[in-house]
Amino acid sequence: xxxxxxxxxxxxxxxxxxxxxxxxxxxxxxxxxxxxxxxxxxxxxxxxxxxxxxxxxxxxxxxxxxxxxxxxxxxxxxxxxxxxxxxxxxxxxxxxxxxxxxxxxxxxxxxxxxxxxxxxxxxxxxxxxxxxxxxxxxxxxxxxxxxxxxxxxxxxxxxxxxxxxxxxxxxxxxxxxxxxxxxxxxxxxxxxxxxxxxxxxxxxxxxxxxxxxxxxxxxxxxxxxxxxxxxxxxxxxxxxxxxxxxxxxxxxxxxxxxxxxxxxxxxxxxxxxxxxxxxxxxxxxxxxxxxxxxxxxxxxxxxxxxxxxxxxxxxxxxxxxxxxxxxxxxxxxxxxxxxxxxxxxxxxxxxxxxxxxxxxxxxxxxxxxxxxxxxxxxxxxxxxxxxxxxxxxxxxxxxxxxxxxxxxxxxxxxxxxxxxxxxxxxxxxxxxxxxxxxxxxxxxxxxxxxxxxxxxxxxxxxxxxxxxxxxxxxxxxxxxxxxxxxxxxxxxxxxx
Amino acid sequence: xxxxxxxxxxxxxxxxxxxxxxxxxxxxxxxxxxxxxxxxxxxxxxxxxxxxxxxxxxxxxxxxxxxxxxxxxxxxxxxxxxxxxxxxxxxxxxxxxxxxxxxxxxxxxxxxxxxxxxxxxxxxxxxxxxxxxxxxxxxxxxxxxxxxxxxxxxxxxxxxxxxxxxxxxxxxxxxxxxxxxxxxxxxxxxxxxxxxxxxxxxxxxxxxxxxxxxxxxxxxxxxxxxxxxxxxxxxxxxxxxxxxxxxxxxxxxxxxxxxxxxxxxxxxxxxxxxxxxxxxxxxxxxxxxxxxxxxxxxxxxxxxxxxxxxxxxx
Numbered sequence: 001x002x003x004x005x006x007x008x009x010x011x012x013x014x015x016x017x018x019x020x021x022x023x024x025x026x027x028x029x030x031x032x033x034x035x036x037x038x039x040x041x042x043x044x045x046x047x048x049x050x051x052x053x054x055x056x057x058x059x060x061x062x063x064x065x066x067x068x069x070x071x072x073x074x075x076x077x078x079x080x081x082x083x084x085x086x087x088x089x090x091x092x093x094x095x096x097x098x099x100x101x102x103x104x105x106x107x108x109x110x111x112x113x114x115x116x117x118x119x120x121x122x123x124x125x126x127x128x129x130x131x132x133x134x135x136x137x138x139x140x141x142x143x144x145x146x147x148x149x150x151x152x153x154x155x156x157x158x159x160x161x162x163x164x165x166x167x168x169x170x171x172x173x174x175x176x177x178x179x180x181x182x183x184x185x186x187x188x189x190x191x192x193x194x195x196x197x198x199x200x201x202x203x204x205x206x207x208x209x210x211x212x213x214x215x216x217x218x219x220x221x222x223x224x225x226x227x228x229x230x231x232x233x234x235x236x237x238x239x240x241x242x243x244x245x246x247x248x249x250x251x252x253x254x255x256x257x258x259x260x261x262x263x264x265x266x267x268x269x270x271x272x273x274x275x276x277x278x279x280x281x282x283x284x285x286x287x288x289x290x291x292x293x294x295x296x297x298x299x300x301x302x303x304x305x306x307x308x309x310x311x312x313x314x315x316x317x318x319x320x321x322x323x324x325x326x327x328x329x330x331x332x333x334x335x336x337x338x339x340x341x342x343x344x345x346x347x348x349x350x351x352x353x354x355x356x357x358x359x360x361x362x363x364x365x366x367x368x369x370x371x372x373x374x375x376x377x378x379x380x381x382x383x384x385x386x387x388x389x390x391x392x393x394x395x396x397x398x399x400x401x402x403x404x405x406x407x408x409x410x411x412x413x414x415x416x417x418x419x420x421x422x423x424x425x426x427x428x429x430x431x432x433x434x435x436x437x438x439x440x441x442x443x444x445x446x447x448x449x450x451x452x453x454x455x456x457x458x459x460x461x462x463x464x465x466x467x468x469x470x471x472x473x474x475x476x477x478x479x480x481x482x483x484x485x486x487x488x489x490x491x492x493x494x495x496x
Numbered sequence: 497x498x499x500x501x502x503x504x505x506x507x508x509x510x511x512x513x514x515x516x517x518x519x520x521x522x523x524x525x526x527x528x529x530x531x532x533x534x535x536x537x538x539x540x541x542x543x544x545x546x547x548x549x550x551x552x553x554x555x556x557x558x559x560x561x562x563x564x565x566x567x568x569x570x571x572x573x574x575x576x577x578x579x580x581x582x583x584x585x586x587x588x589x590x591x592x593x594x595x596x597x598x599x600x601x602x603x604x605x606x607x608x609x610x611x612x613x614x615x616x617x618x619x620x621x622x623x624x625x626x627x628x629x630x631x632x633x634x635x636x637x638x639x640x641x642x643x644x645x646x647x648x649x650x651x652x653x654x655x656x657x658x659x660x661x662x663x664x665x666x667x668x669x670x671x672x673x674x675x676x677x678x679x680x681x682x683x684x685x686x687x688x689x690x691x692x693x694x695x696x697x698x699x700x701x702x703x704x705x706x707x708x709x710x711x712x713x714x715x716x717x718x719x720x721x722x723x724x725x726x727x728x729x730x731x732x733x734x735x736x737x738x739x740x741x742x743x744x745x746x747x748x749x750x751x752x753x754x755x756x757x758x759x760x761x762x763x764x765x766x767x768x769x770x771x772x773x774x775x776x777x778x779x780x781x782x783x784x785x786x787x788x789x790x791x792x793x794x795x796x797x798x799x800x801x802x803x804x805x806x807x808x809x810x
């Protein structure tokens with residue numbers, strides 16, 4: 001009898017073995033295989049109908065390609081378009097296309113597909129950023145390798161958006177089941193997926209451009225930062241795409257097996273202030289709060305001192321960047337004076353934050369520093385994304401919040417009075433419009449004005465810019481330090 | 497005996513149906529519109545309405561319930577609002593991982609508990625027996641996730657003998673599968689083993705004091721032989737009860753261990769679905785877990801009957 005109970009357990013084990021069959025995704029490692037660890041897993045493969053960063057991070061530039069792409073210095077460079085010209089009135093774009101390009105389902109890529117893809121954004125996409133494409137008036141197929149896009153008004157923002165997922169090229173024969181079967185022109189195709197574990201990309205044998213150095217790339221999804229680090233330490237993966245536990249970086253730096261590459265991102269960690277609601281509708285109160293917070297000390301606490309103090313909604317990789325981090329130098333006395341001038345004593349503000357580690361630790365610093373100038377805050381962590389999006393972002397039910405804004409060039413959100421900032425400035429709206437329609441030089445000048453105006457109005461407090469920290473085995477090379485596009489671009493990676 | 501088993505089957509079926517209603521209603525009253533969550537914050541009212549119709553959540557609750565449970569009875573759990581995948585195959589796939597983990601954890605627990613508990617009972621007057629009891633007390637106090645973190649630090653990060661996490665299906669690479677399962681199974685099984693050791697010890701102690709064992713020994717059997725031939729079967733009845741109860745805690749422990757070891761099982765699927773407000777998926781997972789626990793209770797009940805002939809008449 002003694003043996004029977006373990007035997008029952010063993011039988012149970014054998015009985016369930018059938019359940020997990022036929023669902024493999026990770027592959028055995030070889031020199032042609034690279035494993036990259038990420039924290040956020042794509043819900044599905046359809047970035048035309050599903051919001052969030054995880055899908056374009058995996059697929060853009062790797063599986064899908066656009067006419068143009070963004071390089072690591074945030075410059076717009078050719079991809080499926082060999083070259084392009086802009087008409088003098090800045091409304092007509094003529095794209096000369098690469099020849100001999102095929103989609104992974106075998107269909108050839110032509111100007112017809114450009115037309116189909118660009119018009120499809122307005123028609124079938126459902127995510128919020130698609131509105132940038134509304135400016136497209138029509139698309140002409142001049143020749144199979146020549147597409148002409150005519151805008152209803154000039155827009156610099158439009159060409160920039162083409163570098164994001166909005167510019168991804170689709171085939172009419174390849175959009176039947178985007179959520180599970182992506183069909184693009186890129187150097188990789190999706191070969192397998194194991195939900196909750198990994199996505200496997202294989203090199204596309206018919207790729208028109210330069211063959212990628214790794215024939216197989218396994219994207220491993222590991223939510224917990226410690227587990228992600230352990231996986232690199234124990235050879236489970238070769239690369240951590242972005243470190244989310246900055247305290248662990250010295251551990252990797254101290255080990256010769258690894259290299260640490262640090263650069264910048266587009267991700268401004270922002271103390272949002274509800275500009276329409278008293279007392280924060282008074283510019284003096286917002287300025288007082290900005291003076292009251294020691295951003296250097298906050299960065300040390302919230303992100304181990306790594307990251308950049310920027311003082312505006314502009315990352316250093318944008319052409320109109322200026323360092324505005326010293327405009328509001330930490331000055332509690334000045335903060336108190338401004339508060340009493342505004343008659344805003346005895347304040348009690350609701351600091352409603354997403355329940356994410358960086359926001360929680362930053363909120364505690366904000367709370368204690370504001371207490372030093374006599375402003376009480378109540379920290380309310382909200383479940384992210386569902387509850388935070390509903391209550392803070394959609395219903396504007398908050399005084400203060402702390403959140404990273406990851407989209408490129410999202411300074412334009414300050415031009416929308418209905419956005420959750422509640423910031424409404426005719427001057428800023430006009431400058432943004434002029435910047436979008438003007439020449440590149442005018443754009444730079446106008447955008448600088450926008451950033452300065454926002455800073456003067458203390459429309460928000462830009463606490464710091466998140467760094468991009470990639471940790472990889474030393475044998476892997478080709479990393480771009482900056483993470484400026486939506487894509488984790490695999491095409492430059494190679495053994496060294 | 498047949499009547500008893502049939503009655504148990506009936507109770508099982510009724511419980512499953514009741515549980516399905518509770519799970520469904522609970523999900524239905526939760527705040528939040530799955531269509532809104534799936535489409536993001538700037539979706540138009542038209543698209544929201546279209547998506548609600550596509551998900552079928554614009555119909556009366558009763559219709560929705562019967563559609564859902566009718567589908568489930570045919571093995572169709574519907575399609576996820578978020579991933580747009582069929583939920584049923586996903587569930588089966590994830591369940592496979594969790595069952596391997598729970599099964600291996602249970603195996604580790606039994607391999608530890610039966611000899612250790614028996615040893616501690618037989619030597620309960622000696623220092624060695626007390627030592628084993630003491631060790632089990634310490635083991636009970638360690639949560640499975642802590643055991644997991646310590647094991648990963650030693651065997652994966654420092655020694656690099658075993659992977660720190662991840663999953664290889666057994667049919668693809670049996671060696672990698674076993675290597676990947678060792679640490680999770682140990683972290684789940686060590687703690688369970690410690691818990692079970694105490695029950696095995698007291699069950700065996702109980703049995704040792706029974707008259708029939710004294711009779712067996714008076715027939716000339718050595719204490720060990722007497723225990724193995726006559727005692728263990730009796731001692732196993734309370735242990736099987738505890739085993740059944742522990743299997744439920746093991747499932748919960750598995751949720752945590754899956755997160756530590758990045759295993760694509762039911763637990764990590766549940767956590768992801770909850771944070772994405774993927775209600776239909778949550779519904780499916782909870783139903784499967786509830787059925788799992790009920791099934792264990794059912795099997796334990798039937799096992800009693802097999803192990804203890806006295807229950808067969810009742």
